Amino acid sequence: MANREYTVPQLFKHIETPKIEPNSMQLPGPFKAKSNHQxxxxxxxxxxxxxxxxxxxxxxxxxxxxxxxxxxxxxxxxxxxxxxxxxxxxxxxxxxxxxxxxxxxxxxxxxxxxxxxxxxxxxxxxxxxxxxxxxxxxxxxxxxxxxxxxxxxxxxxxxxxxxxxxxxxxxxxxxxxxxxxxxQKYSTEVISKVYQVGNNLGLPEAALQNTLEGLEEDIEEETGIFVKLPLDQVGADILLVAPSADFFAEPHVDGLIGYAKVLHESGISWTFSSKASEAANFGLFIGNEDSMRKIALRIREAAIDLGVKRIIFGECGHAWRVAYNYLETLAGPFDFLDKNHPMPQHICEFTHDLIQRNQLTLDPSRNNDKTVTFHDSCNVARASNMGGISGGQFSIPRDIIKAVCNRYVDMAKDTIHGATFCCGGGGGLLTDDLMEVRVKGALPRMTALNNVVEEQGVTHMAAICAICKSQFSKILPVYGMDMDMIVSLHQLVGTAIILTGQKKTIHQKIENQHRLL
Amino acid sequence: MNIFFAIAFYFAAAVMTLGLGHKVFQYWSTPAPFRIPITPAPSTLPGVVLRMMAEVFLFKSLFKANKWIWILGWVFHASLVLVLLQHIVYFQKQPAIWIYQLQPYSQLAAYPLIICLSGLLLRRFLVDRIRYISSPSDFIMLFFLIAIALSGLLMMLFWQPNVFAVQQYFTGLLRLTLNPLPNHLLLYLHLLLVVFLLLIFPFSKLLHAPGIFFSPTLNQADNARQKPHRPSKTRFDNNG
Missing domain, CATH: 1.10.1060 (Fumarate Reductase Iron-sulfur Protein; Chain B, domain 2)
Incomplete structure (x- = not known):
């Protein structure tokens, strides 16, 4: 079942509707699930x-x-x-x-x-x-x-x-x-890992602890400020549930650093959970209610165990859909949480609110090396909302980007907001045995992106979904673009934020380096 | 023929009513396990009603999707409504005055009705994507509708049956009395096709008419955080 030879579609100026070519994608399909995972x-x-x-x-x-x-x-x-x-x-x-x-x-x-x-x-x-x-x-x-x-x-x-x-x-x-x-092998294997270890990637608690400590050091090195990334801290106000890719994959982890900086600045106590160290819910992808409920219940249990008052979700598209529209149905009622906050809340809603209330010190010039566009992730765009305002799922991420970046450009109108094109790797397809499907499915998004790159000098595309980020880092080079173009939205926030007590701005840092030279 | 059509229409009306009633009951009683509105969606009931009206009366989503299908589909449905309204005269002894006032427009509507149906049929033949997704029944349905409209138009223009007698016949059927139906081949054809259409209504894609109102992506409000979706009390019991 090895991948066959195929040609990468050519990028044209417009997204063309092709003439039908029957059976052109008649393939064996993805690898079948192993019997133990089944x-x-x-x-x-x-x-x-x-x-x-x-x-x-x-x-x-x-x-x-x-x-x-x-x-x-x-x-x-x-x-x-x-x-x-x-x-x-x-x-x-x-x-x-x-x-x-x-x-x-x-x-x-x-x-x-x-x-x-x-x-x-x-x-x-x-x-x-x-x-x-x-x-x-x-x-x-x-x-x-x-x-x-x-x-x-x-x-x-x-x-x-x-x-x-x-x-x-x-x-x-x-x-x-x-x-x-x-x-399907990929999805059943991922769900098995969630059942057995607690997250999609099978990161055990010790590894998680280790990773978080490493990140604390990185942040301190960069800013001179110690930012705690707490794990399983009983009595914290906020439980942050992030997709597990955020703990180490690129560019996801830079987004996680962004969340940590924002939460640190908010002054509200927060924690990750080793039991619910995964926001994703692949039960949705395989359409199986039992799996979906079992995965959702971990979050409920973690919230009860840690005695938190609020639950916030990190940047993950379908996780936000499940959280926003399914979580109460699957694992509710969440009546033990603080009713003064939305249940659940998206990290973008949280950050946006802090920006609105002027609680973050931001220096958008730190992102001056970038001209940014935003990819609306399908599950956020068409299956959820943010901020309780119509279209908030479109305006809130863009408002945040505009607050932390000086140069922002939208892609073509029929490829954003509710009309957004999927990255090509969602819904349980983010696996190497489906690479041809992923490459071809990315064509419309790549076309729209390539147009703003050529016409408006866009250098980076921000996303708020772990799957989108992984998919684009793999697919961008296939279409002749740089894999580092894809960034986490909270990576941009993390770059622009000046932590309380942080002395050196990036400019000073660069000046220092110049002096040393 | 009097008795044949009487039986046929009673039977077709029964099948249509019971079949459609059953379908509506089925849609109504099947659970909607999760909240799946397509967003951005209205968060309130009046908002949802507005959204549904925009879909039912203006075919809003179709307008966004494809202007050709929209214009053909919308004009076809609008013409059909006008033409059907005109047919009320056959079921009322003294039809309301507005039906007569509408008559010139309804008569004109027959033309766009046939033109748009033909356009939709042509698309099925000519556009490779639509030809691929069409079953024989999709063509047959359009042929049927065109044949009904065409037989109606021909009667109106060239070969009019005794309209008063037709009215007597159907108002009679409503009162369970049998009056003579004019001996008129084109009328027989027209009525036969209509009987058939009524018979297949609850078993075919014509179910899109009641279906749209039950479509959860369109009829659910986007307010899961304010009003958590709990389809049944006993299904999930996480406190137990």
Whole structure:
């Protein structure tokens, strides 16, 4: 299942809608889950006997348990509005990556077995009239392949006249596949690590402690100020839940330093938790409610154990979606927290509020080496909010960037805010065995970025999602751009902030260096 | 033919009402496990109602998506509404005055109705992406609608049946009495197609009509932090 040879799409001035090239992305799909990981999640370890009937039954159950799924499957009129909206279609031209065609892989089976029309026409042998499809091996292969070429970003939903959400269908299909024993390696492995160690990367508590101490030293070296990065501190006011990549991956960790500086300046006590050392919830990606709840409950337990008053989430797109829209449902009620603060809160809301109240000393000139643009992460843009104001998820991060940087530029209008393009690696696709899918799916975002680089001299793109950051550091060089272009939003904040008591500005530091030379 | 169409219409009306009622009940009673509005979304109920109205009456999302599909789709639906309103005259002994005032417009609406349906059909043939996603039923549905509209238009222009008799027939059906239906081939064809359309309504993609109101991405408010989403009391019990 090695990656095949493929050509990296060429960047043009505009995002072109390609002519369809059937089966151009017909691949084996990502690596299959190992049996021990499947079992950890409570799924069969391999494809079960009689999987066809089990899949059909599971489909019936899924539809009975989700109004959305039922309405979405019934309502599509095949108008075609979504056909040119998916970044994977735009980058690959495979028609099964058009949202409606992706849905139809599921819908056609649903129609045959679970609708009166499908059952009636099947008896007459006429189900092909309505696109009815038997559940068989080639359908399963298509499901596995094409439901792992969807990042659940919901861009298609924005343009659908009925709000049909392909991600709900992708999640349902992935969950059914898991239940018949065909899980995806990357996501099930990550969830297993969360169950066993507490975070996606499998960082144990000691390593975490070590990393935080190292970061404390780094900050002190840079600023001369000791900033504590507390772990498991009982009685702290704030529990900060960050994606585990923030603890060591680049450029994530610079963002984490930014959070620490902001929280330090706020004067409010805070802590990380070794039990909830992960903001991400991959249960969403595989569409499995039990996993989602189990992962969400760690955060609740950590908050109770540490006796915190508030929970704040770090920069992670789908984690914020789950926190904002699902956490209370999965793990609530959080009535033991301080009701005077939003539950949960985003680190950007927290920082924005401090900036508004003039509680941070900022020197935006420290970011004068950069012209920054902002990538709206799909789950933040289309599945959550910030600040309780309409569109706050767009304005708050931009307001922060403008407060800490002097040069800010937006990318093209049809590629930002609610129309933003996914980075190409979301929804459980951030794995090397899907590199071709990730490269092609990044095409629209890379096009928009390349345009502002060439026309407006943009040097950096900020993001507030761990997956976006990892994806872009890998993909930018593929498209001939520098991997260091992608930065954490709070990295920009961390650079501009002058800590209380901090004497030297960067300029003085540079002057000192010059004098020494 | 009198009796045949009487039975057909009673049957079709029953299937349509019960089928649609069942579907609406099903949508209503199926749980919505999570909050999934597509954001930015309104945070209040009046806001949600406004958003839904913009979708139902203006096809707002479709407008953002594709101007061709929007203009064809919107004009088709608007014309259909005008034409259908005109058909109220066949079900009321003394139709309201506004229906007559609307008549010139409704008669004109037949043309955009047919033109837009043909445009949508043409797109299905000509645009490779839309051809790829079309099932035979998607073409058949458009053929049906065009045939209904065309037979109606031809009757109006060239071969008018006794409209008064048709009115007598349907107002009679509403009162469970059988009046003679004019002997008129085009009328028979028109009515037969309509019966068929009513029959398949609850089993086909025409379900988009009730479906849109139940679409959680559009009908949920974005206020999860103020009003946590708890679909059922017993489902999760984290305090127990």
């Amino acid at each position: 079992q950890t999640l409570g799924f069969p370890s391999e494809l079960i006997d009689n999987w066809q009937q089990n899949a059909i039954d599971a489909m019936g159950q899924a539809v009975n348990q989700s109004r959305g799924l039922r309405v979405f499957l019934d309502s599509c009129v095949k108008c075609g509005a979504c056909t040119d909206k998916c970044h994977y279609y735009l980058g690959s031209a495979d028609p099964k990556n058009m949202p409606v065609a992706r849905q139809d892989l599921f819908r056609n089976v649903y129609r045959k077995y679970h609708t009166p029309a499908g059952r009636f026409l099947s008896k007459l042998g006429l189900d092909w009239l309505i696109g009815g499809q038997e559940m068989n091996r080639s359908v399963l292969d298509d499901w596995y392949n094409y439901y792992h070429q969807c990042s659940e970003c919901r861009r298609c939903t924005v343009y659908c006249p009925y709000g049909i959400d392909t991600s709900e269908i992708t999640m349902a299909a992935r969950n059914i596949m898991s239940q018949i024993g065909v899980g």
